[in-house]
Amino acid sequence: MKKIVVAGGGVGGMMSALLLSNKGFDVTLFEKESELGGRLAFTEHQGYKVDKGPTIVLLPEMLQQLMEEAGIGPEEYELIRCDPLYDIHFSNGQTYTKFANIKEQLMEIDRVFPEDHQNFIRFMDDMNIRFNEGKPRFLEQPFLNRWEAIHPNTLNALRKLKAFRSVKKQLDFYFENENMKTAYALQTLYIGGNPFTTPAIYSLVSFSEHQHGIYYVKGGYASLVKVFEKALKEKGVNVFKNTPVQAIGMTDNRIASVTAGEENIEVDAVVLNGDFPLAESLIKKPARTYQPSSGCLLLYMGIDGIYEDKKVHQFFMGDDFHLNMKQLFKDKTIPTDPSYYVFHPSKIDDSLAPEGKGVLYVLIPVPSGDHIDWDKEKEYLAEKVLSSMEQRGFTNLKTRTEWMQIRTPKEAMIEGLFSGGSFGISPSLFQSGPFRPQYQPHTEIDNLYAVGASIHPGGGIPIVMQGAKLLADGIEGKYLTRDVIRNESIKSF
Template identity: 25%
Template structure:
């Protein structure tokens, strides 16, 4: 009889682990608390608009392709993928913006036009970043990070200094570039890793390689197409998916979990994978004597940011907006300090606007625009409707001024989403949006462990464990935990 596996959580990591284990012959069931799968990448439709609720950047297409190949698919079998050109626009102020081109030669010319000598420096920087990407993505992130011995590989050890684990990405960038616009452009991907550039290892310039060389892509129909593709694969492997199932507690015998309990329903299995919020599962569902960590341990973790989001339907087509738009017209340093050093609602936040209807006519009615606005914030803040409205007006005023058009009076649909919603929908620790920050002290073996130290058949996956936050890392995390199950649970 095939061993039974219960996966708690139907986001990217949960779907990934479930599909991989089912492929190896396990009897796998995903239990998802919400009414639809996808986790933070869920989707909703209203008044002819289709909104992706969370992730909107499609980077590292090779990671997706590698996953699909495991099951005999290529990306093009599952959805239509388009490389955006320009990849995104960065607004630095009124009449001052930069479009980041897809073609590398044009990118080099752009850098050179902003700062003499920076074109060659960009080539040097990205050459180093490519090495980190190849070693980091192909070697490091597919390891479970149980001990340092995993990394005693000649390719990794011999290149440890080239990996720049002990330098900050901020110092690396500033050695080569002096213009503040170029510095901000190169530091921005670190926002997705959840730490200030000064606290993020220079290893993560691999994100710059992913951004500027591998490119920014878009799956037609929206990011939810990835969820649909993964669900298709999982079901084809025999995975069963139950939605609307909230796990309340576990039952135990002989140092193992025997059952996950939801109300009066018991889900028995040989193996349990926590693919939801690690902190919630460990601190709220697991009995105290079986927990890996104390509440004090969790309180000392550096969390990636939360976000205040707005989903807007606009009753006209807009000008001066690309698919992706970054608004860096205020001080990056002040906003970062208000997220990490002195957590508070930001005084003059940077923000991001996604307008997928610029690329994709299917996500908005004809003649209308679909907008997704994101303001990075500190986790753990008090969240009120008054605060949300304050920031909506603040951001809308700047958006109108910088794009030179009226927008607010044409908004026909509006929904906000912030800390309270992340907690309610995902049990997100401190209302975080991106998981655990990728600081040096929270990298690899210093992240919360995949394996329970006290329960033989409980493992964790997702953005609070190895390898870290983001869609591709979550996809990888599911594959890694599946291999750990296959190795350790007989």
């Protein structure tokens, strides 16, 4: 039985371990932290519990299908549909609500942006065609050969998906109202990308919200970690926590062993699941240059009561979205008038706080990197956003707040996220699709594999799970082919 070591117990590592175990491999998983999950984790305080990382469940059918393939049935967790999807509050007083149902959405557009009624229909029709073309080409297959990036078929597919145009430029083509454009551009921030430069292929994110809906995992997204752990135990995967992989031993461009804890273990293959630009240092190759995604200032809050008039998901936009993005991505300064996202899961889940209490999660996009003194700046920015929230409908928020924890890119860097970016490497054109690191990132090292937000097909929980499937299928195919060749050779002999 082939022995595979998975270095890192994030979503990609856990999913890879399960899929490989299902395919008959002997899998051992090492995690440097005391808990599995990576970005999927809770922060807790005196009965309050808040997701630390991802909150919005996109592409629910893909998530369920991949969980099923890993041996986790739908009875193991509960998805709650969020409809309306969310509110977007603009500084001019407009509020635009997104719905899954297109008829409801058109009624909302007639109320807020009537000039874009027909434009929205055209946008959805075009995005449906591109989604059906792009999903099999860019989500369901890898690009292991470097020449595939410039193959005519690849370039033609990228042209069809408008990958050489930015999200914002594409929305200029469809919509008239600037706030309408912003409403369908902000989703690039889900993966740490600038809508003014991120390829228009990522416009499919806003389309997928209507097409596939937005969901919430009962108990919090991080509750899936216990579900994964149970499945890993049932499958017989060896899991070691508080045990980082410290070194990789090479013989003739192949990995022969890994050192973890006090042990040196012989292996047939290794899967890296740390944030790839940092995990890559284990193989002692010349460092490659990557552009990080944006960072986040995160506020985790326990509050007295629940804001019953608020949606589970809400976005609050500043006066000048273009300036906000310029300061965030080009100037790399703290935005003077930041846009931010508020998550209020207590509206639909009473398990996250003591009786009569609630939780809030506030995300402010900020620059990644270590050039900002967050110990000095975090309180200032948090206070600014809390004041804005009070002015925009969260009445008496400061006096109702019983607990608050602030997380900055500094903590993200300490925890192992590349340059403090929250979403892996940036989704720029030359870090997407065929240009992104693949599940076999160094083809000259035959048995090295990688999975995670910085690996194709990209970030987001279902997408990282899909990356694990590509990896597991690739490993199975490689060893199956070798076994067939070996058996045929034996027969011939």
